[in-house]
Amino acid sequence: MSAHPLLDALLRHLDTQGDTVENLQRRLTAFRALGPENGGDGEMPKARQIAELLGGPGSPFTLRWCNAPDARVSCGERPNLIAHLPGREARTLWLFAHTDVVPAGPDASWTSDPWSVRREGDLLYGRGVEDNQQGLVSMLLLAAALRAALDAGAERPPLGLGLVFMADEECGNLKGLQHVLEQAGELFRPDDFYIVPDSGSPDGSEVEVAEKxxxxxxxxxxxxxxxxxxxxxxxxxxxxxxxxxxxxxxxxxxxxxxxxxxxxxxxxxxxxxxxxxxxxxxxxxxxxxxxxxxxxxxxxxxxxxxxxxxxxxxxxxxxxxxxxxxxxxxxxAASVTPQNSPVVGALAGAVAAVYGVEARPVGIGGATVAALLRRQGLPAVVWSRLLNTCHQPDEHSSIAATIGDAKVFAHVLCRC
Structure with missing residues (x-):
């Protein structure tokens, strides 16, 4: 018998989820979750769909809304949803994804309707399918796999699992993660693990630990x-x-x-x-x-x-x-997570196990929500296996990478 039965169960479940990735991407893309600065009515319908997927009778997750008032949208709020499942230890693996997307731009620049996902083999095309729905869907896949394993009698993972779905990332984070940290900052501990799957490299080898x-x-x-x-x-x-x-x-x-x-x-x-x-x-x-x-x-x-x-x-x-x-x-301000932080080592080991590549710490010139976490003394890294087509016409993401990233998170969660 494997020394890591929970991890084995999670990986087996994830191996069967190709069609689920496509279905989730289709549902999420259709919401057109644009912030008011971009001519939209916010992210609430999309966030409610995510809550339905995570909650319901028998769900092991505790859901908490941390919404920010915003009179510019019809519901009057920008949604921030936090889902948490305790582990056997006090520490938690926190994963972060934003629910808002950017405008699609001229329809003529797209090969197909940007708000209706098109599949070509392993690739899914549509606005938001990479930024940030690849990471978002990976998080939902892991949550569903964990729920199925627990329902089948598996013990809880060593680490707790925390999922944060934020509004307003594309336009400044004031109504998103910044609001969450102000209103619910007590949830996040300095010795927890923090991964933001919102940037990365095509082979998954880059772990972003610093920003200029x-x-x-x-x-x-x-x-x-x-x-x-x-x-x-x-x-x-x-x-x-x-x-x-x-x-x-x-x-x-x-x-x-x-x-x-x-x-x-x-x-x-x-x-x-x-x-x-x-x-x-x-x-x-x-x-x-x-x-x-x-x-x-x-x-x-x-x-x-x-x-x-x-x-x-x-x-x-x-x-x-x-x-x-x-x-x-x-x-x-610049932000840096020490390269010897436990989350960096755990993520590097998980990337090697899933993708067979050696992960290396990198710094970037761009700004991510990880900077907000680092300013609170929380050791955040930014990682995903991405094709880097965000904000472009014909934005696309890989089904295999979406599943693979969920497997990486499973390895970190189980600390294997």
Whole structure:
């Protein structure tokens, strides 16, 4: 007899769930769970469907709603659902998925209806099937497998299982995980395991343990407007702003530090959004504004970058006779989970057992909800086996990977 009968039962159950993955994806995609910022009415119908799947008579899970008020949606709330099943030990494996999706974009850019899942072999196509429904469905598969095993007389797993289904991830998390942590933070313990299946690599080898600072700079240039036929009467803020763009792009020279954990291994400084300028072609613009997206290594401080940007643009201001101000438009602090955290080792062992690859810790420049957990002192990692088609036309996910990821979580849950 196997030394891990519960794990064996979970894996056998998961091996039979290919059609279940397709059916769940079809049901969830049809809800069009868009937040109000994206022209939708929120996630409540989708969240209620998830609650029906997890609850009901005989369910071993305790369900708790932690909804955030939001007058912009018809039901007045953004849903956050927490499901928990105690284990034999005090610690819990927590898995997190968001229920909202992004708009599909023009229908013409899709091969088929983005809100009606299309299957081609192992792949399912539709908006949200990867972001974040692959992780979400993996969580539901594990919950169903665990319920079936317990109904058949299996003992509870060593770790408890906690499932968090969040709203508002695509538009800032204020109504989602941030609200959950504010209202139900007592549920989450520093020695629990935290996995966010919302980013990853096609082979499953990347375990995200760190994120860079996210810093957005706003650079405003003030000159003097005049008629374009008399440029000597004004000061062209657009031209000076263009020089400021190049100056800010040069911030890479001021911060040459590298860290091999990240890809790219350096801080990045990318001028992006542009505002201001003249309303007519025959007006010399007196105002200009642009933004710089900065992704900073954890040991590069936002304050030092702001000071360097101000020094660089001050030189531009002197050369062009304009006034330039630089301020912070948005900042999210860097976050790091130590590479020797128990969750990192447990996940690496599970990935090797299921996928036969060696998992390695990585850092990213993007921002995930793991940062919110890390700021609470909770050792979160971000992992999944993803094809990375999120937010694209013809977004798709793998049925095999959805099942495989559930198996990885089963291994961690059983600590095998």
């Amino acid at each position: 600072h996210v810093l957005w700079l706003r650079v405003r240039t003030s000159g003097r407007q005049c008629h374009a036929s008399q440029p000597q009467c004004g000061v062209n803020a657009f031209v000076a702003g263009a020089a400021a763009v190049l100056a800010c792009a040069g911030l890479t020279e001021d911060f040459p530090q590298t860290d091999a954990l990240f890809q790219p291994p350096c801080s990045t400084f990318v001028p992006t959004r542009h505002e201001g300028g003249a309303d007519s072609i025959n007006i010399l613009p007196g105002d200009d504004c642009f933004y710089v997206d900065c992704r900073l290594l954890p040991d590069v401080t936002p304050e030092s970058v702001l000071a360097a940007a101000r020094a660089r643009t001050a030189d531009v201001a002197r050369r062009f006779g304009v006034e330039i101000t630089v301020d912070i438009h948005h900042h999210q």
